[in-house]
Amino acid sequence: MNIAILGTGCPKCKRTTDVVRKAVEEMGVEATIQKIEDIREIMKYRVMMTPAVAIDGQVKISGKVPTVDEVKSLLATGIRV
Amino acid sequence: MVCCEGSGAADPPAGAATVDSRTAARYLGVGLFALGAWWLVYRSLPVFSRWFTFSLVGLAPGSRLSSAVEFFVYDGPKVLLLLILVVFAVGVVRSFFTPERARRILAGKREAAGNALASMLGIVTPFCSCSAVPLFIGFVTSGVPLGVTFSFLVSAPMINEVALVLLYGLFGWKIAALYAGTGLAVAMVSGWVIGRLGMEKHVEEWVYANPAKPVEGGESQNLSWRDRIHYGLDSVDDIVGKVWPYVLAGIAVGAVIHGYVPENFMAGIMGAGAWWSVPLAVGIGIPMYSNAAGIIPIVQALLGKGAALGTVLAFMMSVIGLSLPEMIILRKVLKVRLIATFAGVVGVGILIVGYLFNVLL
Numbered sequence: 001m002n003i004a005i006l007g008t009g010c011p012k013c014k015r016t017t018d019v020v021r022k023a024v025e026e027m028g029v030e031a032t033i034q035k036i037e038d039i040r041e042i043m044k045y046r047v048m049m050t051p052a053v054a055i056d057g058q059v060k061i062s063g064k065v066p067t068v069d070e071v072k073s074l075l076a077t078g079i080r081v
Numbered sequence: 082m083v084c085c086e087g088s089g090a091a092d093p094p095a096g097a098a099t100v101d102s103r104t105a106a107r108y109l110g111v112g113l114f115a116l117g118a119w120w121l122v123y124r125s126l127p128v129f130s131r132w133f134t135f136s137l138v139g140l141a142p143g144s145r146l147s148s149a150v151e152f153f154v155y156d157g158p159k160v161l162l163l164l165i166l167v168v169f170a171v172g173v174v175r176s177f178f179t180p181e182r183a184r185r186i187l188a189g190k191r192e193a194a195g196n197a198l199a200s201m202l203g204i205v206t207p208f209c210s211c212s213a214v215p216l217f218i219g220f221v222t223s224g225v226p227l228g229v230t231f232s233f234l235v236s237a238p239m240i241n242e243v244a245l246v247l248l249y250g251l252f253g254w255k256i257a258a259l260y261a262g263t264g265l266a267v268a269m270v271s272g273w274v275i276g277r278l279g280m281e282k283h284v285e286e287w288v289y290a291n292p293a294k295p296v297e298g299g300e301s302q303n304l305s306w307r308d309r310i311h312y313g314l315d316s317v318d319d320i321v322g323k324v325w326p327y328v329l330a331g332i333a334v335g336a337v338i339h340g341y342v343p344e345n346f347m348a349g350i351m352g353a354g355a356w357w358s359v360p361l362a363v364g365i366g367i368p369m370y371s372n373a374a375g376i377i378p379i380v381q382a383l384l385g386k387g388a389a390l391g392t393v394l395a396f397m398m399s400v401i402g403l404s405l406p407e408m409i410i411l412r413k414v415l416k417v418r419l420i421a422t423f424a425g426v427v428g429v430g431i432l433i434v435g436y437l438f439n440v441l442l
């Protein structure tokens with residue numbers, strides 16, 4: 001699965017990256033994590049607030065730093081599908 | 082750049098089950114107790130600060146040091162207490178608003194009404210300066226007129242609860258209301274003016290190529306009351322947790338000025354008589370960015386030493402409301418001429434506010 005973290009580089013976006021990495025590690029899931037900082041790339045996902053997290057191209061969280069648990073449950077759903 | 086003030090930390094999960102009456106009672110009980118404790122501490126601050134300065138530390142009344150210390154011991158905790166209470170309350174209010182919702186309300190509204198609405202929405206919608214760009218794009222590509230979007234963008238950072246709390250705590254409600262009122266006016270009018278100038282073609286073209294669409298569930302925030310309370314508490318954690326050092330530092334500086342700078346020292350530089358003080362204040366303020374917390378206590382000390390109210394208000398608005406970092410970010414979506422117009426129009430609005438108050442008061 002491909003996880004994209006959308007953010008222009010403010011502290012919240014960095015925290016989101018850490019949270020996502022931690023969740024992926026703890027779940028032992030196979031995932032590529034990419035940080036997208038270019039605003040034009042970010043806008044392709046059509047979000048209104050950063051930071052945002054997209055899994056396999058679908059925006060799942062936007063506008064806040066997610067908790068590790070929130071990311072984990074998203075990852076879990078992703079695997080089942 | 083103080084980014085993301087006001088969005089709060091993680092939202093609690095949406096749609097929790099209805100709260101049973103015992104939990105509700107518990108929340109209510111804890112809430113009332115907390116409020117009562119808050120009130121007691123708040124009321125005892127004047128007495129405490131006097132006791133601390135004169136009895137505990139043993140400073141002589143009337144000396145500069147004791148003046149400064151008493152100021153700090155009184156105002157520091159007072160402002161922090163106010164901040165905690167108001168940030169919590171505003172956090173709860175904010176849980177009712179999202180940018181998607183603001184966009185839906187504003188889409189297709191004509192000027193004037195749209196400008197007024199956008200300015201008011203800017204206050205209650207959580208806003209982070211790093212989201213300025215996605216938000217801008219989201220608004221303009223879904224039928225919100227350019228001028229209306231700008232009204233939102235002006236009021237959102239300028240009229241924030243931290244600024245208002247500090248103004249209320251240090252200057253009283255009249256000045257806080259004045260700031261909010263004139264800030265709204267500046268937001269409405271400058272947005273309207275920009276709309277009239279018809280500068281749509283100064284928006285970068287690629288913006289219109291990627292219309293934002295609503296994120297699933299982004300608009301409907303079906304949060305229970307417990308979720309909203311948590312959102313409020315998270316906001317306190319987030320905002321006050323980030324801002325308190327600046328508040329204390331600012332009050333410390335204010336305390337020093339209060340105790341040591343002679344009365345009317347500022348009257349020469351920032352008093353009503355010096356007509357050039359207003360443009361100077363606005364000019365200095367534009368490239369400066371400080372969060373509201375740091376600058377207001379300093380402003381208080383300046384006012385107390387004879388600076389004119391209009392000049393001080395103008396300075397504050399231009400520091401908080403026009404930030405160089407935000408304009409640099411906006412360069413990605415706006416051409417330079419539009420950014421310059423934006424800064425110019427808002428700057429002039431603030432200038433007018435400054436002169437108006439110097440003349441009226």
